[in-house]
Amino acid sequence: MVSTFLAQLDKRANTANIIMQNQVVGAEEVIEKIAAIRRQTLHLYAQQVAVRYTNLTDFVTALVAFDGWCEALYLCPADGIGELDSGIYSWPEPYVEQETGDKTRLFNTEQKQAMGKGYSLIATRWYLASSGTTGAPKWFSHSFASLTRGVKHSPRMQSLRWGSLYQPYRFAGLQVLLQALLSGASIVEPWSEDLLTKMQQYALCEVSAISATPSMWRQLLRTHMLNHLPLINITLGGEIADQALLDILHLTFPQGRIRHIYASTEAGVGFVVADNYAGFPACWLTQGIPGAALMIDDNQHLRIKSSTHIDPTLAHRIDVNGYLDTQDRIQISGDRVLFMGRASGVINVGGNNIHPEKVETVILQVPQVQHVRVFGKNNSVMGALVMADVVVNDDADWATVVANIRQQCKTQLQHFEIPVKFYQQEKIDMSPSGKLTRINENG
Amino acid sequence: MNIVQAVRSAMVEVAQISDCHLIEPIVADTLLLQCGLDSLGYAMLVGQLEEDLGFDPFTELAIQIYPSTFAEFVAVYQQCYEQHWA
Numbered sequence: 001m002v003s004t005f006l007a008q009l010d011k012r013a014n015t016a017n018i019i020m021q022n023q024v025v026g027a028e029e030v031i032e033k034i035a036a037i038r039r040q041t042l043h044l045y046a047q048q049v050a051v052r053y054t055n056l057t058d059f060v061t062a063l064v065a066f067d068g069w070c071e072a073l074y075l076c077p078a079d080g081i082g083e084l085d086s087g088i089y090s091w092p093e094p095y096v097e098q099e100t101g102d103k104t105r106l107f108n109t110e111q112k113q114a115m116g117k118g119y120s121l122i123a124t125r126w127y128l129a130s131s132g133t134t135g136a137p138k139w140f141s142h143s144f145a146s147l148t149r150g151v152k153h154s155p156r157m158q159s160l161r162w163g164s165l166y167q168p169y170r171f172a173g174l175q176v177l178l179q180a181l182l183s184g185a186s187i188v189e190p191w192s193e194d195l196l197t198k199m200q201q202y203a204l205c206e207v208s209a210i211s212a213t214p215s216m217w218r219q220l221l222r223t224h225m226l227n228h229l230p231l232i233n234i235t236l237g238g239e240i241a242d243q244a245l246l247d248i249l250h251l252t253f254p255q256g257r258i259r260h261i262y263a264s265t266e267a268g269v270g271f272v273v274a275d276n277y278a279g280f281p282a283c284w285l286t287q288g289i290p291g292a293a294l295m296i297d298d299n300q301h302l303r304i305k306s307s308t309h310i311d312p313t314l315a316h317r318i319d320v321n322g323y324l325d326t327q328d329r330i331q332i333s334g335d336r337v338l339f340m341g342r343a344s345g346v347i348n349v350g351g352n353n354i355h356p357e358k359v360e361t362v363i364l365q366v367p368q369v370q371h372v373r374v375f376g377k378n379n380s381v382m383g384a385l386v387m388a389d390v391v392v393n394d395d396a397d398w399a400t401v402v403a404n405i406r407q408q409c410k411t412q413l414q415h416f417e418i419p420v421k422f423y424q425q426e427k428i429d430m431s432p433s434g435k436l437t438r439i440n441e442n443g
Numbered sequence: 444m445n446i447v448q449a450v451r452s453a454m455v456e457v458a459q460i461s462d463c464h465l466i467e468p469i470v471a472d473t474l475l476l477q478c479g480l481d482s483l484g485y486a487m488l489v490g491q492l493e494e495d496l497g498f499d500p501f502t503e504l505a506i507q508i509y510p511s512t513f514a515e516f517v518a519v520y521q522q523c524y525e526q527h528w529a
Contacts, residue, residue: 195476219482221509222475244505251507350482380501381486406460420460420487 004068012184209233238351347376
């Protein structure tokens with residue numbers, strides 16, 4: 001039996017809402033459209049579809065219509081993500097014939113007519129791109145069951161109005177969306193990109209639940225407008241939640257329920273910590289958590305064994321006992337387990353994962369650069385910032401090289417991937433095996 | 444140490460690096476969110492000041508209210524500076 005978005009939403013259709021500018025769309029209205037959409041999109045049955053985000057209502061409607069209907073859904077921003085394989089349809093569909101060479105297929109009447117009757121529900125694969133990627137995104141597949149495993153249902157959850165600061169086509173944003181709608185709550189789509197205006201809109205809509213990264217929460221705190229919101233649900237995710245931030249949020253919202261979520265695009269939902277302390281209780285390593293077992297391995301990495309779907313490309317990181325190496329370094333400190341950063345050298349800047357090797361490749365393209373090492377430096381605002389040690393030719397002018405590096409980076413990297421500081425070095429240490437010796441405060 | 448000047452200098456430097464345009468003039472009640480630095484620029488400013496001044500108040504002080512305006516931001520650094528050199 002396939003559990004679909006439609007079936008789950010139908011259970012809460014009388015209360016779930018999407019609140020947009022001058023418009024409230026009930027889940028019942030969304031559901032009423034589904035049959036018609038499927039009738040009009042017979043050609044998409046059992047196909048792969050890239051669902052592009054245009055606005056929250058249309059996005060949700062498409063996801064509800066196509067989950068159980070299509071073989072695979074790729075969640076994309078309005079302009080798509082990179083170049084999708086041929087054979088993947090695009091939704092919303094283009095209105096005009098595409099030029100030769102475009103890899104996105106258009107349906108044709110013959111194809112529609114060739115479809116037989118009797119459409120059974122399909123266990124749709126949901127594909128989400130990992131964060132911070134450009135050009136060639138890395139897609140991770142999920143099932144609807146794995147995406148919704150962490151959804152909480154209660155009268156309290158149903159009464160919430162969610163404000164999401166994440167993009168709904170990213171893992172964290174989708175989690176907020178699913179939590180809101182499947183618990184019968186409301187979700188507000190702000191109609192401004194400006195943070196201060198957005199906060200005014202949230203206050204107007206009486207948003208009572210916000211999910212954001214620790215970096216975003218620090219930014220929200222700087223607006224001094226948080227206490228205009230009747231917040232009772234405060235969720236942090238995507239980065240390490242430090243004790244200082246948890247303390248200030250608790251102080252600001254003593255009646256609020258503060259939860260920090262450990263999750264990753266790769267592994268699906270992890271777990272939730274709600275005791276206002278950083279890290280998680282050490283006893284969870286022995287007792288496990290609902291639906292998953294945890295352990296610390298010899299490399300001090302957190303491993304998780306979950307009953308839900310894990311992307312097949314991660315098979316090499318699963319041990320013989322079924323535990324996935326999360327690549328997150330942890331440390332036991334008294335009765336807590338604290339997160340220490342990523343083992344892979346990935347730098348987390350405000351929830352965006354940056355691979356040093358990618359940045360180094362770009363910098364090495366600059367003439368006069370001999371050697372480079374990119375690393376993360378702890379930062380109290382964004383968790384970490386990207387830095388670079390650079391060795392240049394003896395006759396090079398350092399200021400000119402740095403200017404050239406910045407220019408090169410701007411053309412190939414997103415702004416948070418570009419090193420904010422360059423340090424001139426005479427040499428960069430290598431390990432005996434010839435690899436860069438990584439120095440990464442942030443992990 | 445003139446903290447106000449140190450903060451202003453760091454803002455100019457960060458704005459140049461990050462291709463941000465600072466608004467003019469930046470006065471005491473200028474909101475940091477509207478000064479021209481984006482969220483990454485603000486993080487860079489705190490990082491730059493840590494290099495320049497040798498401390499980061501957001502790590503060292505148990506700040507209960509995050510600074511919203513330029514004056515509040517400077518006050519946090521002034522307080523931390525005085526604790527260092529008291």
